[in-house]
Amino acid sequence: MTRTNWLCCAVLLSLCADGLALGAEPLPSWRDSPTKTALLKYVADVTTEGGAKYIPAAERVAVFDNDGTLWPENPMPFQLAFALDSLKRDLPENPAWRDDPQVQAALRGDFATLLGDHHRGLLHVIALTHFGVTTAEFDGRVGHWLETAQHPRWQRRYDQCVYQPMLEVLAHLRQHGFKTYIVSGGGADFMRVWSERVYGIPPEQVIGSYGKVTFELRDGQPVLVKQADQIFVDDKEGKPAAIHQFIGRRPVMCFGNSDGDKAMLEYTTIANPRPAFGLIVHHTDGEREYAYDRRPRSSGKLSEALDQAAQRGWVVADMKRDWERVFPERSAAQTAP
């Protein structure tokens, strides 16, 4: 490619990008607030060529927690709803499960038992419903569940219960050359089935908890079988470790909602040679969503990270105050039957 060609490309792309920015007001579901101003200003600052805070495109890495940050985690994390529905569906074919006290606890919704003894029951239920199948079979199960299950409160598909304001943040960042990643305690295989369609995040940018998979030729066809060992839990200090392992560079933006995200907020924002941005989604809206933060033993507990936010310069998004809308409009196609 000649130098003139490169220049031609660069100039035209920059014109196109301007067209993009002029086309629509960014973040329409965010009310005018210090939160929205801080977000837009950061993105403008680090993408203005020649500016003091400019960050080259290759280093524009933004990481997002999923449960509680991009979609709700109530009344339980959605993947747990999938596991419980799977248990019920597969029970007739697995009569031995009827004598299994952890399965019994799950079926009667006894979360105290499931979460006791270091989440032993929960992990057991996940193991029964997530492992021993090929990755293709698992993808099919998750896809079928999404098509048929309904969130009990909003009576819509789980993958329609995503935060519209955060979809707009994802789009705004990508329009400005950021690479958007999920870094979640949820299972990577579970999220990858729908992350591209719902969030525009391709499978290679989904980092989550995972277990070992084994490769084999089965009847001459390559398959990967999900195993219930060597489980990596992508939470707390595991998140910066996974970011290193999968991305291999420090993010400059981090979005979370709980103490499980504190370590990756620290990794992103403390002493980063690049200007960095951290944001906490604070669940303050009991009417439109749920209001919670410091309640103990919940996957969305937010206490230490909230206490440190001011000192660390993390922006706290107040869902009730800052969000004009919580969920996307129901489209005709999306409306639950």
Add this chain to the structure above:
Amino acid sequence: MTRTNWLCCAVLLSLCADGLALGAEPLPSWRDSPTKTALLKYVADVTTEGGAKYIPAAERVAVFDNDGTLWPENPMPFQLAFALDSLKRDLPENPAWRDDPQVQAALRGDFATLLGDHHRGLLHVIALTHFGVTTAEFDGRVGHWLETAQHPRWQRRYDQCVYQPMLEVLAHLRQHGFKTYIVSGGGADFMRVWSERVYGIPPEQVIGSYGKVTFELRDGQPVLVKQADQIFVDDKEGKPAAIHQFIGRRPVMCFGNSDGDKAMLEYTTIANPRPAFGLIVHHTDGEREYAYDRRPRSSGKLSEALDQAAQRGWVVADMKRDWERVFPERSAAQTAP
């Protein structure tokens, strides 16, 4: 962005891409041969919109082994040379190593001892030289080693001993919308230090062997410390498993050189719903590089994969016959002192 803007971008980008293709003959270091023809034809077929074999850009994933495929693995894998040089350098500060029989074996070049008992000595030497440091310290060590060490035969920096024909394949694929990944038994942390500069492959597209890292705030600064446990070896059946874990979709092109790449060649090419392409770099040139394939107990052993190549449709690149040049020209800046 308006529809007109999008069209403007698309048309202009396509003009630029044409300029690119017209600017230079692709793969100049490959001699005209069935190998080169097959490679170029596959890329043309799957990137011709409207063609029967067209593959959308998002699915154009190409995976490359590193040792023996993108650079040599003789007289020993380059990362082992790094480990041995590190041992020698750090010996004065670690007097206890002098009584360590595995260190002694390494220092006298006794590979039979290092490789015996399931590579126990080798893993021990790697552990001594790769772990217990922060990722930033490790990056610095690798960078310093590359600046100072010389390949004993070619008397040039190790990162200048890369295969020019394969650099051209990487560039040709990227120009045609492929995402190029390394999937190597080498350490991910070792390769990421130089993969972007040398191959144009960014850290997030480098998959390799890895160990656990732990996150901590040390004197208030976030650091990741490399640990010698939970080691994942990215070789043989581990390669398709790692591809699933890191990329989450099947590649359509796979390049390897040894039986360690057989499983990922199978995963890429057998019963893939997309047209797929597998290539084996066959080391046939003892004059310009090294000639070997079926020798036992080498990291580059090529036997089963070579036997299956015809049946599986894998293209075998004969280095002696197919490559006009093996290494890049020495530039003034690259010339060793």
